[in-house]
Amino acid sequence: MSDFQGMEDLLQDFLVEGTDLLSSVDNKLVELEKNPRDHGLLNDIFRGFHTIKGGAGFLSALELVTLCHLTESLFDRLRNSELILNREIMDVIMDATGSVRDMLGTLERGMQPGPASPDMLRTLEMAVAGKLDGKSATVSVPKSASKPAPDFSASAVAAGGPDWGSLLQAVTDDAPSTAPVGSVVVTPAQAEAEAEASASQTIVDELVAEQIIQHAVGRRSIDKPGYPGVLAGRRDIEKIRDNTIRVDTSRLDQVLNLSGEIGLTKNRLNSLRSEILSGTSNSDTFAAFDQAVSQLDMLVGDLQSAVMKTRMQPIGRLFQKYPRIARDLARGMGKDVELVLSGEDTEIDKTMIEDLSDPIIHLIRNAVDHGVELPAERLSLGKPEKSEVRLEARQEGDHIVLIVSDDGKGMQPEKLRARALEKGLITDEEANSMDDRQSFNLIFLPGFSTMDVVSDVSGRGVGMDVVRTNIHKLNGTIDIRSAPGEGTAFTISLPLTLAILPVLLVELGDQPFAVPLTLVREILPIDVDQVQEVGGSAIMVVRGEVLPLLPLSTLLGWPTEKIPEYGVLMQAAEKSFILAIDGFAGREDAVIKSLEGFRPEGVAGVTTLSNGQIVLILDMKELLRALGDIRGVPRSSFLPEVPIAA
16 A cells, blocks of 8 residues: 555655756856856745745654755855855755655655665754865854854653654764863863754754654554565556646636536527528527537637647756756866756647657757767857857747757768768768768668767767657657757757647559648659659659658558659658659548557547548658668659659
8 A cells, every 4th residue: 555545646646846946056056056046046046945844844854854854954054155066065065956856756665765865864963053075164153143052952852742852962963071061171072072962953853743643643554665565556646747737727617617608609609590490590599600610610710729838847947956957067078067047938739748758868968978068179269168059949830849959060961971880870872962961860860879988977868869769759849950060959849749740641643641741841843854763762852951762652552543743741759861752632630549459550549530430650760660671662653754654
């Protein structure tokens, strides 16, 4: 059974709030490192830990309470100017936030978290006492501000109260004094102990309430770390979290109002229907009926839009964790990198936010590791010592655009082609026919890496392949722009939602098929005079770009009955090509339906058109992969005088 039987809703609310708060804290910590005397940031971070501590207390997660309390005490001394923020203290804070995140992960699995690392807790206590690494960071305070020492007498312990002497010893990591009672001799060690006791007195006072609560209510057996019981229900908790979403009440009010308007319009249509069936057929009745139908169409469209908005979430919740990642990675590599965020208020489908996490992490790592230079190299090139990595989000029409860019060294297409040739990922013929854009896309190939030595960050040729795969799963595209010495920009284009997919209806004979509109770059007629042949495959040159011609019949394995008349310039996977088709049936916003228990290769799903016809939605990536070694069709296939074999 779960450690939180009967408290699943409380746990769920705490995890959502706690995760958001911790991501915000991470973001503010990166800013605080740049502006260590910003009291506004100190107060915000203090409140963040305090709120997490309060929620953990309701769940009896006492180990998390202890850790948050110590961290909050450290920030209390920082914001009161009793301590000065330095590099050592910041490292301790970063370790503490990492431990808090680990504990939240344990709670998410339905388990009470165990205690934090003793070494980390000891270091945190020393930081609070101003004695980190033997270097005092304490700012002297007036003697009047100190509080009287608590009663550590044996009578207090015998009376059933906590052993405050032991508690103080644990906090200050000092042995108790052995001087006889009444002695006025004060040794240097004792003076130092008294100073530490004074500095940590606030901690003791603040821990009193929680120690008393714990002493009064005790601990349940399931609250103990390492509880051996069966933790059933964890999947249910995770499932609940994945299937929940926070929605602004104003959006729910809009849905409710639209539902009411649709109900009134329905009643009006029923009334008009009764009039028509009873024999009333004047022009006013038909005009009223037409008006009601138009109103219903408008209301249904508005309702659909309002419902879709309930799934939208600000992408800023995803962005919050990346400054910390960029900071830690850059510091480990000896680089000075600032991650600049833009467009955090841009809204995107919640399910897409979850799937975007890994691709953006890989892109940021790539920018810090491969893109930006070391400070000394940047200075020698006349660049600022601090490099800048930007993460932007904006909405363009019915798409969300994400850009990860840097001001680093950029990429050189010829070196990328040479590296791919060296690894056997492309042939000499392919390398000679590649333009710059196609060369940049080589970094997405599995196994491709510009690193000669594998590190814990890069070198295995996996990261960018993960980026491309995940983006295509979201029906999105990714484009690269780079200039040597100026930097690189990755542009991701995604649909607003996955529930409705804009598609282009193409025809093969009399049969329509749907292709995602996000993959379509251009529509053009096929001019036989412009069709050339390279290596036995038909190609067309469009504005200097050499593109293969692939008939839809070839991709589907259907017999070719007539010469294709139109071409759809598409970008699928790392390939740009022209899809040769017989005609068009228009554009539709398709509601995707999956094929339960049956999914042919190359079919992403089905949709129903406005006329009721069922149409297959093609998965272009799978169709291209199914071609194998087939490079295309000969030019003769597009010549009318040459018969086409079935």
